[in-house]
Amino acid sequence: MRPLPSLRGIQAFEAVARLGTLAAAADFLGITASAVSHRIRGLEKELGVDLLARSPKGLVLTAAGRRYQGAVAAAFAGLAEATSELLGPDLSRPLTISLTSEIGLRWLMPRFHRFRTRHPDIDTSLLSTYQVADLKAGEADLALRYGEGVWDDNLAEPVLEFVVSPVCAPAVRDAIAGLPPREALLSQTLIREDNAEWSLWLAAAGIDRFEPPRRLRFLDYSMAMASAVAGQGILLGYSGYVDAEVEAGLLVRPFDLQVRTGKGYYLVYRKDRLADPRVRAFRDWVMAEAAGPA
Numbered sequence: 001m002r003p004l005p006s007l008r009g010i011q012a013f014e015a016v017a018r019l020g021t022l023a024a025a026a027d028f029l030g031i032t033a034s035a036v037s038h039r040i041r042g043l044e045k046e047l048g049v050d051l052l053a054r055s056p057k058g059l060v061l062t063a064a065g066r067r068y069q070g071a072v073a074a075a076f077a078g079l080a081e082a083t084s085e086l087l088g089p090d091l092s093r094p095l096t097i098s099l100t101s102e103i104g105l106r107w108l109m110p111r112f113h114r115f116r117t118r119h120p121d122i123d124t125s126l127l128s129t130y131q132v133a134d135l136k137a138g139e140a141d142l143a144l145r146y147g148e149g150v151w152d153d154n155l156a157e158p159v160l161e162f163v164v165s166p167v168c169a170p171a172v173r174d175a176i177a178g179l180p181p182r183e184a185l186l187s188q189t190l191i192r193e194d195n196a197e198w199s200l201w202l203a204a205a206g207i208d209r210f211e212p213p214r215r216l217r218f219l220d221y222s223m224a225m226a227s228a229v230a231g232q233g234i235l236l237g238y239s240g241y242v243d244a245e246v247e248a249g250l251l252v253r254p255f256d257l258q259v260r261t262g263k264g265y266y267l268v269y270r271k272d273r274l275a276d277p278r279v280r281a282f283r284d285w286v287m288a289e290a291a292g293p294a
Helices: 009-021 022-029 033-047 064-087 101-118 170-175 183-186 197-204 223-229 245-246 271-275 279-292
Strands: 052-055 058-063 095-099 124-128 141-147 153-166 190-193 215-218 234-238 259-269
Touching: 009 022, 009 033, 009 052, 009 064, 022 033, 052 124, 058 064, 095 101, 095 279, 101 124, 101 141, 101 153, 101 223, 101 279, 124 215, 141 279, 153 197, 190 223, 197 259, 223 234, 259 271, 259 279, 271 279
Parallel strands: 095 124, 095 141, 190 215, 190 234
Antiparallel strands: 052 058, 141 259, 153 234, 153 259
């Protein structure tokens, strides 16, 4: 049996392969980027194989590196799972939930005080990011993710199903009153129009080959909503995101048509994480909130 190479080198390689840069791996491991590079060079020397190569875009995995990454990731995940089964969940660290800013601001935050009141002893960490957290590697305990509900071998439970329809400020609604949908939309700026859901709504409304004359684009949905409230155009409203503004009269629906997208947000987690009572508590609370009123 061949002796194992340096575990520190393997750990450094796994971090770089997963996170993409020496700096990110260094931050994850709590060491310098130079130390990460040194450990990987030592590992490559031990193995006699180049695992990483430099390109104009940065570090990339070699063919051998790609093969090794899969086996290394599986080994680390197996060690983490075996340790968890042996010692039980690590209750000393915060319960970590990965989510995007949209679902955090528009759905979770208005409700989160109820979870904290019910479970004041649970220390939580909300990881707001568009990068999908690796639940198997322990980057987060649970995640709120947008999609159709299928994420490898993770469990996924529906939290917020999206129904979409255009929304705008009352003044914009008054300006397009009486116009057919195509003419109404052509007379206004469309906010965040470059997405599949807009196309889905337009198709359902019988509007084909539509090219808006004016566009206003935002990555952040809350900024797009603020723009719509300010009367700067028409935004596609997502149920669960725009409800409060519609109820307050800040936004209105100029058309009656509402369309189901077949997508939404799901609570995603690994089945084995339910051994942690905090994970069970958060899961049960989220599903109760999803089933009840806002």
